[in-house]
Amino acid sequence: MTTATAETSTADMSGEHHSFEADVSRLLHMMVHSVYSDKDVFLRELISNAADACEKLRYEAITTPGLNAGDGESRIRLTLDEEGRRLTLEDNGIGMSRAELIDALGTIARSGTRAFMERLQSGKPARAAEERESEGGKSEGDTAQLIGQFGVGFYSCFMVADRVDVISRRAGTDEAWIWSSDGKGSFDIRPAELSDAPTRGTRITLQLMEEAKTYASRWTVERIIKAQSGHVPVPIELVEKPGEEPKRLTDGTALWTRSRSEISQDDYNDFYRGLSGQYDTPALTLHYRAEGRVEYTALAFVPTVAPFDLFDPDRKGRMKLYVKRVFITDDADILPRYLRFVRGLVDTADLPLNLSREMIQESPVLQVIKKGVTNRVLQALEKQLANARSDYETLWSTFGGVIKEGIYEDFERREQLLALSLFKTTASGEGLRTLEDYVKDAKEGQDAIYYISGAQLDQIKASPQLEGFRARGIEVLLLTDSVDSFWAMNAPSFKEKSFRSITQGAADLKRFSLPDSAEGADKDVDKTAAADGFIGLAKTILAQEVSDVRASDRLTESAVCLVAPEDGYDRQLEKILQGAGRLQETAKPILEVNPAHPLIATLAAIGEDRAALREDAARLLLDQARVLDGDKPADPRAFAERLSRLLERALKA
Ligand SMILES: Nc1ncnc2c1ncn2[C@@H]1O[C@H](COP(=O)(O)OP(=O)(O)OP(=O)(O)O)[C@@H](O)[C@H]1O
Numbered sequence: 001m002t003t004a005t006a007e008t009s010t011a012d013m014s015g016e017h018h019s020f021e022a023d024v025s026r027l028l029h030m031m032v033h034s035v036y037s038d039k040d041v042f043l044r045e046l047i048s049n050a051a052d053a054c055e056k057l058r059y060e061a062i063t064t065p066g067l068n069a070g071d072g073e074s075r076i077r078l079t080l081d082e083e084g085r086r087l088t089l090e091d092n093g094i095g096m097s098r099a100e101l102i103d104a105l106g107t108i109a110r111s112g113t114r115a116f117m118e119r120l121q122s123g124k125p126a127r128a129a130e131e132r133e134s135e136g137g138k139s140e141g142d143t144a145q146l147i148g149q150f151g152v153g154f155y156s157c158f159m160v161a162d163r164v165d166v167i168s169r170r171a172g173t174d175e176a177w178i179w180s181s182d183g184k185g186s187f188d189i190r191p192a193e194l195s196d197a198p199t200r201g202t203r204i205t206l207q208l209m210e211e212a213k214t215y216a217s218r219w220t221v222e223r224i225i226k227a228q229s230g231h232v233p234v235p236i237e238l239v240e241k242p243g244e245e246p247k248r249l250t251d252g253t254a255l256w257t258r259s260r261s262e263i264s265q266d267d268y269n270d271f272y273r274g275l276s277g278q279y280d281t282p283a284l285t286l287h288y289r290a291e292g293r294v295e296y297t298a299l300a301f302v303p304t305v306a307p308f309d310l311f312d313p314d315r316k317g318r319m320k321l322y323v324k325r326v327f328i329t330d331d332a333d334i335l336p337r338y339l340r341f342v343r344g345l346v347d348t349a350d351l352p353l354n355l356s357r358e359m360i361q362e363s364p365v366l367q368v369i370k371k372g373v374t375n376r377v378l379q380a381l382e383k384q385l386a387n388a389r390s391d392y393e394t395l396w397s398t399f400g401g402v403i404k405e406g407i408y409e410d411f412e413r414r415e416q417l418l419a420l421s422l423f424k425t426t427a428s429g430e431g432l433r434t435l436e437d438y439v440k441d442a443k444e445g446q447d448a449i450y451y452i453s454g455a456q457l458d459q460i461k462a463s464p465q466l467e468g469f470r471a472r473g474i475e476v477l478l479l480t481d482s483v484d485s486f487w488a489m490n491a492p493s494f495k496e497k498s499f500r501s502i503t504q505g506a507a508d509l510k511r512f513s514l515p516d517s518a519e520g521a522d523k524d525v526d527k528t529a530a531a532d533g534f535i536g537l538a539k540t541i542l543a544q545e546v547s548d549v550r551a552s553d554r555l556t557e558s559a560v561c562l563v564a565p566e567d568g569y570d571r572q573l574e575k576i577l578q579g580a581g582r583l584q585e586t587a588k589p590i591l592e593v594n595p596a597h598p599l600i601a602t603l604a605a606i607g608e609d610r611a612a613l614r615e616d617a618a619r620l621l622l623d624q625a626r627v628l629d630g631d632k633p634a635d636p637r638a639f640a641e642r643l644s645r646l647l648e649r650a651l652k653a
Contacts, residue, residue, distance in 0.1 A: 015178075015190025021107045024155065028183045031158050039212065041279075042156040043221070044228040046089050046204060047236065048274060049154060050076045053093025053202060054234045055327040057171055060094060062326070062353050067171045071199040076232070077246055078225075079239040082216045085208045087161075091234075092201040095170040101179045101189060105154060105166065157204070158183035160212035167192050168202040222249060231255040231271040233325065254325050256299040256347060260287055272301045276318070276343045280305040283395050286344070286380050294368040300344030300377060306398050307341065315340055319373070321360070322347035332361060334370055338406035338417075339377055341399050346373060378413065381420055385434070393432050396422045400481075407487035418494045424457060426466065427475045435494045443474055443512055448500040451477035453485050453572040459630050464558035465502045471556045472512045476502055485573035505566035507554040531595035534604040538618040542591060545622060545634065552592030559597040560625045562589040571629065591622055613649070616642045 020028070054074035061068040071092045079088040096104060157164055162182055169176040169192075176197030181187035197203070206215070214220045218240050225236055226249075235252035239245070255263060255271045265285070272282045282301035289297045300319065309315050319334035320327060322345055335342055350365050360366060381403075384392045396403075406417045422432035427441070438449060450469060454460035457480050469476050479488060488499050528551050538549040547565055555561060564571045568587045577583040593600055603617055620642050623633035633639035 015188050017186060017188050018102065018106055019186050020181075023108050024106065025185050027108065027155055028158055028185075031155055032183060039159045040224045040228070042159055043215070043224050044274060045153050045156045047076060047225070047229045047232055048277075050089060050091035050093060050202070051232045051234045052327075053091050053095070056094040057092075057200075058326050059328065060171070064172065068200075071201075074234045074252070075237055076234055077237045077239060078221060079242060080216045080218060080221060081242050082213070085210070085213045085216055086205060087208060087215050087221070088203060088205045090198055090201065090203040092198060093171075095173075095198075095201045096166075096168040096177075097170045097173065098175075098177045098189065100170070101166065101168060101177055105179055105181075106187060155183075157206055160208055160215055161206035162209050163207035165205045165207075166202060167197050167205075169194070169197045169200050171200040225249050228270060229274060231267060232274060254322075254347070256287065256297050256345065257325070263287070268301075271299075272303075272343065275320075275345070276301070276303065278303055278305060278307070278343075282343075283391065283398075284380055284384060286376060288376065290369075290372050294348065294350050294365050294372075296346050296348035296350065296369050296372075298344065298346045298369075298373050298376065300342050300373065302342055302377075302380075302395060302399070304394075304398070310341060310399075310402060318343045320345040321366075323351045323353050324349050326353060328353075328360065332366060334366075334373055335377065336374060336406060336410055338403055338409055339374065341402055342377055374413075378416060378420065382416075385420060393422060396432065401483060404481060404483050404487055408483075408490045414491060415494065418491060424478045424480075425475050426461075426470060426478065433475075438475055438477070439495045439497060441475060442497070443472070445511065446474065447497055449477065449494060449497045450474060450500055450502050451479050451484075451488055452502050453479035453488065453570070454630060455480065455482075455572075456630070462628075463503075464561040464625075464628050465507075465554055465563065467556040467558060468507060468509045468552075468554035469502060471514055472509060473515070474509075474512060482576055485570060485576055489570060489573060501564070501570040501572075502554065503562075503572070504564040504570045507552070507563075509553045528595040530604045531593060531600050532604075534600060534614075534618075535593055537614060538591065538593070538621075541615050541618045542622055545588065546591045547588035548590045550590060550592055551595045555592065555594035555597070557594075557597075558628065559594050559599045560621045561592050562625045562629055563592055564589055591625060593621075613646075616645060620646065 019025075054076070057068055058074065075092060077090045079090070080086075081088070164181055164183065166179040167176060168179070174194065176192040176194055177189055178192045179187055179189050208215055218238070221238065225238075229236065230250055231254075232250065233252055233254040235248060236250045237246035238249050240247075255267060268285045268287070269281050272285070273279060280303055283304045284302035286298065286300040289295070307315075316331065317333055317335045317337065317340045318330060319332070319342065320330045321332040321334060322328060325347060328351075334346055346369055348365070348369060351360055351363060381392070381395075384395065400422060403417065404421060407414055407421070410417065418435055422434060423438075425433045425438065427433065435449065442449075452460050452463055452465060454463070457478060460466075460478050460480065466476060479485070488501065491499050493499070531551060535549050535551060542549060546562075552561065554563075562571065564574065565587055568574075569577065569583075571589065574583065574586050578586060595601075603614065606614055620639070623639050626633060
């Protein structure tokens with residue numbers, strides 16, 4: 001495999017020889033050797049590039065009239081040559097200059113593919129693979145499936161061709177170039193006669209492999225185009241044999257301009273796949289025309305499968321903006337960041353075509369559109385939550401972590417987003433609960449929505465801080481996404497109940513009665529009084545480590561737990577901020593002690609003469625509370641020594 005970049009070249013009379021960028025070689029190698037079964041996708045990738053090129057031309061022609069002169073309307077033309085085992089695809093779009101050919105077809109242009117390759121190289125599998133990995137190892141087959149899931153653009157033609165020639169003429173120029181490669185590490189580029197090139201645009205000729213010769217047959221090509229590219233907004237023509245007249249396969253009518261009643265779900269699904277480059281079926285499809293002050297059409301899809309870069313900080317929204325069917329930009333931030341997984345487009349006649357992309361961003365018309373589309377997407381989610389709960393639970397488990405970012409980013413829609421959120425709770429069993437469910441089942445006089453947050457569900461489920469709540473049948477949200485700690489601290493309330501962490505401040509549980517059978521801290525007032533002696537002592541011994549030691553009403557089984565002081569950050573948030581280097585100093589926690597626990601009662605009864613034992617016990621209890629919180633003992637060596645001393649004593653006794 002070559003390690004040179006696309007810049008490496010040797011020139012001679014007939015042109016230049018370039019090595020592919022190392023990543024491209026790697027990708028091509030995977031492509032050619034992939035067991036990826038659905039090779040048909042190469043055609044969709046090429047058609048989608050051709051359509052993009054036509055749309056780019058229409059856009060550039062707004063500012064440079066004449067660029068699209070000659071060669072009439074946009075079109076994509078496929079020519080079959082069964083005998084010669086060749087498939088040719090030609091568009092009359094923007095075309096590529098020499099530099100663009102080298103850059104676009106010698107390096108990896110697609111940001112998605114680049115990120116995918118980077119992950120593969122760093123040995124860190126993308127999300128979909130991670131899931132499979134947990135079921136047992138990553139294999140070559142998985143890699144091939146990943147390629148399929150992400151789509152790989154132009155290079156996918158090397159799955160079916162052993163030689164590819166691209167001849168291109170950029171609109172408005174009078175030179176043409178031929179790019180050729182066998183997909184094995186290098187490509188050639190040389191000037192082409194204008195008479196051999198399209199008047200403008202790009203012609204790609206695939207010399208098909210023997211086993212892929214079916215892609216030169218009318219039947220196969222028609223089938224694929226109908227299934228995959230029927231809604232490309234540029235007409236597609238087919239020439240069945242070289243020299244024959246072209247016939248029209250699709251009319252290039254933009255799907256979104258047709259009325260909903262004329263469009264089947266299959267049409268929508270095909271369109272979504274073409275638009276997103278993903279291969280799943282959308283979980284939600286939204287298509288409407290807004291009328292009134294600003295008129296526009298929106299077509300939006302919520303995918304089923306999460307894009308692998310969903311949590312990349314740089315990932316932007318993926319809604320395209322069209323003005324009168326001319327593609328303007330996919331960078332208009334039509335939806336807020338927390339809806340960045342939604343794919344689709346907005347087409348309006350209320351924006352001028354000749355405004356710059358930056359000016360469009362600031363236009364009040366776009367503000368109205370943004371607001372309208374966001375509301376409609378949220379309404380569609382609400383409708384699914386109300387009418388198809390189990391589908392919504394699936395959607396939520398894929399995208400909930402992103403939607404929740406909106407709770408602290410979108411102040412205006414906070415309550416709405418909270419109502420859309422689903423949670424694992426101490427009462428949810430295998431399912432998920434809404435806050436509406438929570439509030440409906442809250443205890444009499446309960447003015448808070450209690451939560452605990454941590455990195456692992458199993459660990460927080462076993463937290464001692466939950467004991468008193470469980471014993472009283474008070475539901476607690478179990479939050480495991482890192483975003484949870486942020487919104488929970490900032491979300492003031494839902495249905496007039498504030499959010500309260502059970503690992504911060506006082507639990508104040510005494511006002512809720514315990515069922516008679518339950519053993520509880522508030523059952524025996526004498527025990528609390530007896531524990532006071534030990535608590536006072538522990539305060540002195542642990543003064544450097546904790547801000548207070550106090551009797552707990554949240555413990556029923558465990559001896560101790562840690563909580564954060566009332567003011568400041570909750571324990572989990574503190575850990576996240578510290579891990580991210582955003583917090584220099586952490587607050588001293590409070591050690592809570594269960595007065596009803598036999599160990600505490602025994603410790604309270606130990607006399608002054610055994611001060612060393614009491615000190616060991618107090619320090620060990622603090623370390624125990626740390627371990628229960630998922631942390632390590634502060635000083636592992638001292639911890640081990642103390643534990644050994646106590647064990648020795650116990651074994652001797
Ligand atoms: N028919 C074409 N006309 C003009 N440019 C093309 C054509 N085909 C490919 N290109 C150029 O080659 C680049 C690489 O294409 P490729 O399909 O690999 O990725 P992409 O289309 O950029 O990815 P994405 O689909 O994510 O936008 C394109 O961005 C485009 O600049």
